[in-house]
Amino acid sequence: MSSLEEPLGLDKLPCLSTIDRVHRFSSNSCRPRVEDTGMGNCWIEARNCSSSNSCNEDFEDYRREAKTWRRQMRDTLQGDITSRTTSSLGWNHAVSGNAYDSRYLPNHQYSSYCGIRDITNKFFNGMPKNVKIVEVGPRDGLQNEKNTVSTSVKVELIKKLVSSGLSVVEATSFVSPKWVPQLANCENDFMVLEFIFSWGDTLVKLLADAKDVMEAVRSLEAARLPVLTPNLKGFEAAIAAGAKDVAIFASASESFSRSNINCSIEESFIRYRAVTQAARKLSIPVRGYVSCVVGCPVEGAIPPSKVAYVAKELHDMGCFEISLGDTIGVGTPAYDGGKKSCKLWWTEVAGGVVEMRTPRWTEVVAMLGISIVDSSVAGLGGCPYAKGASGNVATEDVVYMLNGLGVKTNVDLGKLLLAGDYISKHLGRPSGSKTATALSRVTADTSKM
Numbered sequence: 001m002s003s004l005e006e007p008l009g010l011d012k013l014p015c016l017s018t019i020d021r022v023h024r025f026s027s028n029s030c031r032p033r034v035e036d037t038g039m040g041n042c043w044i045e046a047r048n049c050s051s052s053n054s055c056n057e058d059f060e061d062y063r064r065e066a067k068t069w070r071r072q073m074r075d076t077l078q079g080d081i082t083s084r085t086t087s088s089l090g091w092n093h094a095v096s097g098n099a100y101d102s103r104y105l106p107n108h109q110y111s112s113y114c115g116i117r118d119i120t121n122k123f124f125n126g127m128p129k130n131v132k133i134v135e136v137g138p139r140d141g142l143q144n145e146k147n148t149v150s151t152s153v154k155v156e157l158i159k160k161l162v163s164s165g166l167s168v169v170e171a172t173s174f175v176s177p178k179w180v181p182q183l184a185n186c187e188n189d190f191m192v193l194e195f196i197f198s199w200g201d202t203l204v205k206l207l208a209d210a211k212d213v214m215e216a217v218r219s220l221e222a223a224r225l226p227v228l229t230p231n232l233k234g235f236e237a238a239i240a241a242g243a244k245d246v247a248i249f250a251s252a253s254e255s256f257s258r259s260n261i262n263c264s265i266e267e268s269f270i271r272y273r274a275v276t277q278a279a280r281k282l283s284i285p286v287r288g289y290v291s292c293v294v295g296c297p298v299e300g301a302i303p304p305s306k307v308a309y310v311a312k313e314l315h316d317m318g319c320f321e322i323s324l325g326d327t328i329g330v331g332t333p334a335y336d337g338g339k340k341s342c343k344l345w346w347t348e349v350a351g352g353v354v355e356m357r358t359p360r361w362t363e364v365v366a367m368l369g370i371s372i373v374d375s376s377v378a379g380l381g382g383c384p385y386a387k388g389a390s391g392n393v394a395t396e397d398v399v400y401m402l403n404g405l406g407v408k409t410n411v412d413l414g415k416l417l418l419a420g421d422y423i424s425k426h427l428g429r430p431s432g433s434k435t436a437t438a439l440s441r442v443t444a445d446t447s448k449m
């Protein structure tokens with residue numbers, strides 16, 4: 001077991017030989033074809049290798065690309081940092097250091113702008129133009145609430161989120177209500193708890209509202225509304241309720257897999273294969289989750305090769321998109337040039353299973369430019385089976401930041417803030433979004449911020 005008290009360092013990252021191993025997981029599926037579904041989705045289709053040589057050639061190409069990419073990034077950062085600052089600052093500091101220094105230049109406004117633009121251009125060159133946000137608030141957000149939220153509030157929240165322009169809103173989970181009683185439905189929270197404890201399992205089952213939620217929102221055309229399905233039983237119930245998109249959720253940590261879905265990682269693959277096979281027959285897209293991709297509250301640091309392995313399994317069983325979740329939030333975004341590196345980790349893990357075989361992803365991952373982000377309105381949530389899960393990044397904060405970077409999300413921040421306000425008021429506590437907090441206190445016209 002390793003400690004998570006210190007952010008994970010470079011020594012914990014895989015070396016090239018690990019990438020080699022990761023690659024071999026996919027020796028018969030080399031570079032996939034990437035199709036844009038028109039919704040910002042990256043559908044990944046593996047193609048067969050005609051010979052093992054072509055795999056090797058692809059891998060050599062990838063190694064060359066990866067090396068060039070790393071060298072370019074190092075040069076970009078180090079070049080900018082060393083030529084413009086006297087001390088070895090991190091890149092954040094380098095950017096502001098440059099702007100600050102330039103104030104001493106005669107034409108400081110122009111120089112400052114150019115300097116920043118120069119670095120910004122280099123740094124953000126690989127940023128995606130669009131980011132697809134997968135809103136997980138109604139599902140991941142509400143599953144960890146002490147109080148049960150009524151079906152009507154869940155439905156209203158989903159409607160508000162969809163009307164803000166979010167193209168994917170996770171609606172609910174068709175999991176066992178014994179495991180996640182928050183999916184129970186009752187207008188009176190106290191009654192729910194009392195029922196659960198005094199009336200037992202039968203009543204808990206009767207109170208599950210995933211079906212009601214799904215039936216109430218299934219006709220919303222403007223967004224995709226995936227639901228979590230832990231097994232075939234959940235999948236069948238989801239389809240019967242009108243779900244057109246589902247998600248399966250595995251873990252890179254054995255302990256977390258057992259505590260979350262009561263089975264080993266390998267056993268979960270058997271269940272999920274049954275789900276993906278059934279989904280394929282109905283042309284239902286399946287998204288895959290990998291939990292604890294950086295650290296697990298029980299096992300500590302998780303080897304990237306394990307993450308790559310699980311992600312690859314999900315990919316091979318047909319998941320069109322893999323969400324890699326830092327479930328308890330112990331990763332750092334530090335760059336390769338720093339001492340700690342979640343960034344390099346992303347490259348190695350995602351590179352091993354997805355990015356390496358999808359040029360589009362190579363580009364976006366290159367600058368923290370992951371083009372699909374999961375977030376939760378008002379920062380709600382976290383997995384109830386992950387001790388220490390600190391919640392999710394707030395969608396409002398993600399949209400605000402991406403707006404500032406000029407990256408399109410097609411989300412109306414004002415409407416999103418209203419959705420966050422709605423659910424926060426209902427839960428009786430302030431929003432977990434820093435943007436919501438800040439903008440609620442300013443008097444300026446927030447649409448201009």
Ligand SMILES: CC(C)(COP(=O)([O-])OP(=O)([O-])OC[C@H]1O[C@@H](n2cnc3c(N)ncnc32)[C@H](O)[C@@H]1OP(=O)([O-])[O-])[C@@H](O)C(=O)NCCC(=O)NCCSC(=O)C[C@@](C)(O)CC(=O)[O-]
Pocket residue numbers: 140143173174175176177179180228230231233234235249260261262289290291292325326327382383384385
């Ligand atoms: C997987 C199970 C079902 C195994 O639970 P189990 O107890 O091992 O299941 P079982 O097959 O032995 O069945 C036990 C009972 O549950 C019923 N059952 C069985 N399946 C279902 C179902 N689908 N819907 C409703 N009922 C179900 C089944 O019919 C049976 O009923 P009984 O015969 O006793 O009356 C359970 O462990 C479970 O539901 N776990 C879900 C836990 C969960 O939802 N966690 C949160 C989501 S994961 C997450 O948040 C992380 C993520 C995705 O966001 C990414 C990240 O951030 O890391």
